[in-house]
Amino acid sequence: MWEREKITQPAPASPLFWRLNADVYQLLGAKCPDCNHITYPRRKICPSCGSFKVEDYQLSKSGTVHTFCINWTPPPGLEPPIVNVIVDLDGGGRYQGLLTEVANPEEVQIGTRVQMVLRKVMKDRGLDIYGYKFRLEKEG
């Protein structure tokens, strides 16, 4: 089983990871000039209308919670409760992720202002994998 896992699981330096670097860390998405749909990660064909003319689009790191849930049964490796959010980003587009640094999940509501921060999100064979999480925007 261990050998099979080793062969089939992508390693941290595997093509999947470096290919998506700009998308993951620079938050580059795509916007369609024909239908204005903003999507993420970058794609060559607009998923909304099928246009081939999509352009790179810089996503913003702040936004408001569009919807959320408080997950008491997360997948292995995560401590409950975690708060899953889908965020309407300022300037368009949405991002799906987790909240971090919430003492009390009840503080989160639809419309709550949040800000992306870079966090360790998982470990893969001893190496840390980073990604964005959201934290509540500081007052003022």
Add this chain to the structure above:
Amino acid sequence: MSIRGNVAVIGVGMIPFGELFEKSFNDMAQEAFMNCVNNVDKGFDPKDIKAAWFGQWSGGGMIGQGVLAGTSLATILGLRDIPITRIENGCPTGNDTFRNAVIGVASGAYDVCLAFGAEKMRDKPGVESLVAAGGGGGGILGLHPSWMLGMGGPVLQALYATRQMHELGYTMEDYARVAVKNHHNGVACPYAEYRFEVSIERVLNSPVVCWPLHLLDCCPQTDGAACAIVCRADLAKKYTDKPVYVLGTATGVDYQDMWDKHSFIEMLPTIKAAKAALTMAGIAPNDIDLAEVHDCFTNTELMNIEDIGFCKKGEAAALLKEGYWNRDGAKPINPSGGLKAHGHPIAATGLGQICENFWQLREEVGQERQVKLKNGIALSHNVGGGGFGVSAINILGREP
């Protein structure tokens, strides 16, 4: 050749769904098929089947087998001389498998086709079971793992449930009421996995799986198998005097990823499939007597009822409270108990719904749970797949 009225269902079969530790995948599949063949009114020779579609979602990972393909069903059912194709289309696999068999007949290519679905989900424990099948929201389409962090079946629907509460004013009590209704229906259904009543209090006091959804808002993971034989309508009387006809069949898709969705109070795949199936059937939602809809979570049933068009958006919960969707109400929804109580063996689920509708339309379910028929039309519906981006619907009727 058009589909409407030209394809008939002449027999269906399934096994009681549940945690079937004592049965193998083969046992379940063979029993469902034998139940189907042995219950065709005027007798049926499996050699009459000219092509088959094998609905199978998990692909063997959950039962320690490499791949389940056409050859698997050929071996299990002893059907080695016909073409067999495996279908995997998320939770709508069962209804989509049926649709493919129907198209096989309607195309003129085959006189008689088999639609078959089976799933063994309980040989591994809950979370492990979904992980083994590559489900639960992990690593689809080469997305970066950080985007899928902490996702899973209940999360996908809880994100909708929160938004339904926000936009439509739905409450956790409204959601619990769906479980109460469907458990009540399940008690009377001999094929249902859960045959016990629940109260609103019991649902709301069950552990929170993913707020706002409680344990008793969630359908189970289930073992089960179900199938249906379809044939040319003009040949149906050879097999039965009471065939049931296919009036409409459709599959609808939309975005896979949650962040592309236009809304979290409705699902476009269902809306598209419903529109296409109803148009093919030439009927309106009001013409339908009963429906089996996809209640993988309680909030999902309310959304589906609205998306199919049985009522306006935002009205399903109030009508539920009035008893409108009850088995003896104006529009019975999930008289079988639904996924919630009948169980959800993914590829078998839609075909189980078709079995229920076949028996209801032929008034064979017994007086206690027989729904009142006006037009003799029933609908079955699933929604699911990556990010709930696929839906399949079949509409059956007593008259062609």
